[in-house]
Amino acid sequence: MLIITCPWCGARPELEFRYGGEAHIARPADPSTLTDEEWADFLYNRTNPKGLHAERWRHVHGCGRFFNAVRDTVSDFFVVTYKAGETRPDIAGDQAK
Amino acid sequence: MQKFSGLELLRRALGGHKSWQPQWRNPDPKPEYDAVIIGAGGHGLAAAYYLAKEHGITRVAVLERGWLGGGNTGRNTTIVRSNYLFDESAALYEHSVKLWEGLSQDINYNVMYSARGVLMLAHNIHDVQSFKRHVHANRLNGVDNEWLTAEQCKEFCPPLNISSMRYPILGGALQRRGGTARHDAVAWGFARAADARGVDIIQNCEVTGIRRGADGAVEGVETSRGFIRTKKIGVSAAGHTSVVMAMAGVRMPLESYPLQALVSEPVKPAFPTVVMSNTIHAYISQSDKGEMVIGAGTDAYTSYSQRGALHITTHTLDAICELVPQFRRLRMLRNWGGIVDVTPDRSPIIAKTPVPGLYVNCGWGTGGFKATPGSGNVFAHTIAKDAPHPINAPFTLERFRDGFLIDEAAAAAVAH
Ligand SMILES: Cc1cc2nc3c(=O)[nH]c(=O)nc-3n(C[C@H](O)[C@H](O)[C@H](O)COP(=O)(O)OP(=O)(O)OC[C@H]3O[C@@H](n4cnc5c(N)ncnc54)[C@H](O)[C@@H]3O)c2cc1C
Ligand SMILES: [Zn+2]
Numbered sequence: 001m002l003i004i005t006c007p008w009c010g011a012r013p014e015l016e017f018r019y020g021g022e023a024h025i026a027r028p029a030d031p032s033t034l035t036d037e038e039w040a041d042f043l044y045n046r047t048n049p050k051g052l053h054a055e056r057w058r059h060v061h062g063c064g065r066f067f068n069a070v071r072d073t074v075s076d077f078f079v080v081t082y083k084a085g086e087t088r089p090d091i092a093g094d095q096a097k
Numbered sequence: 098m099q100k101f102s103g104l105e106l107l108r109r110a111l112g113g114h115k116s117w118q119p120q121w122r123n124p125d126p127k128p129e130y131d132a133v134i135i136g137a138g139g140h141g142l143a144a145a146y147y148l149a150k151e152h153g154i155t156r157v158a159v160l161e162r163g164w165l166g167g168g169n170t171g172r173n174t175t176i177v178r179s180n181y182l183f184d185e186s187a188a189l190y191e192h193s194v195k196l197w198e199g200l201s202q203d204i205n206y207n208v209m210y211s212a213r214g215v216l217m218l219a220h221n222i223h224d225v226q227s228f229k230r231h232v233h234a235n236r237l238n239g240v241d242n243e244w245l246t247a248e249q250c251k252e253f254c255p256p257l258n259i260s261s262m263r264y265p266i267l268g269g270a271l272q273r274r275g276g277t278a279r280h281d282a283v284a285w286g287f288a289r290a291a292d293a294r295g296v297d298i299i300q301n302c303e304v305t306g307i308r309r310g311a312d313g314a315v316e317g318v319e320t321s322r323g324f325i326r327t328k329k330i331g332v333s334a335a336g337h338t339s340v341v342m343a344m345a346g347v348r349m350p351l352e353s354y355p356l357q358a359l360v361s362e363p364v365k366p367a368f369p370t371v372v373m374s375n376t377i378h379a380y381i382s383q384s385d386k387g388e389m390v391i392g393a394g395t396d397a398y399t400s401y402s403q404r405g406a407l408h409i410t411t412h413t414l415d416a417i418c419e420l421v422p423q424f425r426r427l428r429m430l431r432n433w434g435g436i437v438d439v440t441p442d443r444s445p446i447i448a449k450t451p452v453p454g455l456y457v458n459c460g461w462g463t464g465g466f467k468a469t470p471g472s473g474n475v476f477a478h479t480i481a482k483d484a485p486h487p488i489n490a491p492f493t494l495e496r497f498r499d500g501f502l503i504d505e506a507a508a509a510a511v512a513h
Binding site: 001002014015018019021036037039040041043044045046047048049050053055071073074075076 | 406
């Protein structure tokens with residue numbers, strides 16, 4: 001079980017959290033202007049990287065709030081967690097930045 | 098290829114079994130092939146075999162970063178069935194079950210296909226309604242699947258506790274032609290049969306890049322053992338599909354999750370069939386060695402760690418102790434994880450891609466072992482003809498753009 005640090009509540013066991021998938025996918029402001037490819041990309045395509053991954057978590061059995069994390073998907077090690085709305089932190093060796 | 102038979106076994110036994118040859122060669126990569134398959138799991142090996150057998154394309158290499166069959170093929174709980182809801186899925190999985198039935202003869206390798214039945218348990222009203230809908234849909238598609246009452250479930254599989262307080266069994270859907278096959282034998286059998294037809298299986302050879310020409314078409318693959326030229330690449334890399342497709346600049350509708358399994362100590366025959374419970378993520382069958390083979394659920398988050406969390410397995414074991422009380426005294430020997438590639442609609446993609454010469458077979462998620470021969474068969478067709486077989490024609494990448502999802506996710510919920 002992972003230990004996850006909620007930016008508001010601190011370190012808690014994984015069971016208190018719900019995973020929310022890839023972070024920083026903004027819903028297009030005006031969907032009607034998108035091509036079908038762009039809409040499918042928004043809805044379905046995911047980066048799914050082997051390495052650092054920015055992702056959403058929600059502390060459902062705690063404060064209830066969404067936040068983001070950068071986790072290494074090979075080791076499952078959490079590099080950093082940060083509040084929703086903040087930009088993805090600069091991390092050395094982060095290829096997605 | 099040395100043919101395997103009872104007589105041959107006897108003959109070699111007299112010589113102390115010293116005269117058997119290796120089952121496949123261990124060749125160095127050639128500079129060029131007519132087709133390159135990435136990933137020597139069951140699917141990739143089957144595709145290579147059918148390319149050679151049915152399409153006469155024998156200048157084929159299967160490249161594997163580890164050892165053949167070391168991915169999900171060697172890690173799965175081997176449940177085979179075809180009672181999927183939608184017409185497209187029923188056709189695809191049924192194609193595969195039909196191939197399973199004759200596979201040992203076809204590739205002269207005992208894959209131990211055992212049609213002992215697959216019983217899916219219904220624990221609530223939703224399960225009952227959904228399974229009955231499957232039974233009816235399957236009947237219309239000519240796929241066997243029947244509804245059993247709780248008492249009939251108990252009669253078919255006596256170790257079941259049908260009056261559990263926590264997980265009551267309200268009935269079940271039984272596919273009698275479903276069952277299990279031996280995972281390693283499937284990989285080894287296809288490897289041997291493909292090798293015998295001239296296919297080079299190259300292990301410890303990781304694909305690190307896909308080279309494309311000015312026209313965008315593939316020119317070959319960069320590997321840990323050098324560049325290999327080819328005009329056709331079939332990606333069959335399961336959990337690593339997103340990583341490999343990114344090498345050609347293609348984004349995929351996939352997420353990779355750890356999925357776990359475990360086995361008990363071996364015991365005498367005690368469990369006659371395969372029992373699945375989607376609702377509580379528990380799958381059980383008994384291997385021919387006597388171990389209870391147990392499948393658990395996926396972790397909540399994407400990962401390439403190839404191991405899952407302990408609370409996932411304990412959740413499954415809690416439920417199994419409730420469903421089959423006599424298993425409370427069993428000790429578990431090993432557990433492990435594989436990385437499964439999951440699509441938004443839980444149906445696979447077996448298709449051409451926007452890149453000329455690049456084909457992909459992926460998205461089998463938690464349930465692609467059952468499809469190994471059928472998938473390899475239609476993937477080979479797609480690569481050879483540069484066009485899908487009618488059976489895999491609906492399983493495109495573009496279905497997500499065009500809104501033609503094959504939504505087994507809603508139909509079958511979690512795992513298969
Ligand atoms: C625990 C568990 C239980 C399961 N239970 C069932 C079940 O009961 N029934 C069922 O039908 N399905 C089940 N599945 C799913 C099933 O195992 C898979 O869908 C199926 O085996 C996939 O086969 P494959 O050949 O596509 O993949 P794999 O066997 O994973 O083969 C892919 C290969 O590609 C190689 N590869 C990846 N990247 C590269 C690269 N860059 N270069 C070279 N090679 C590369 C990998 O090393 C791997 O060997 C289960 C899976 C797991 C993990
Ligand atoms: Zn919190």
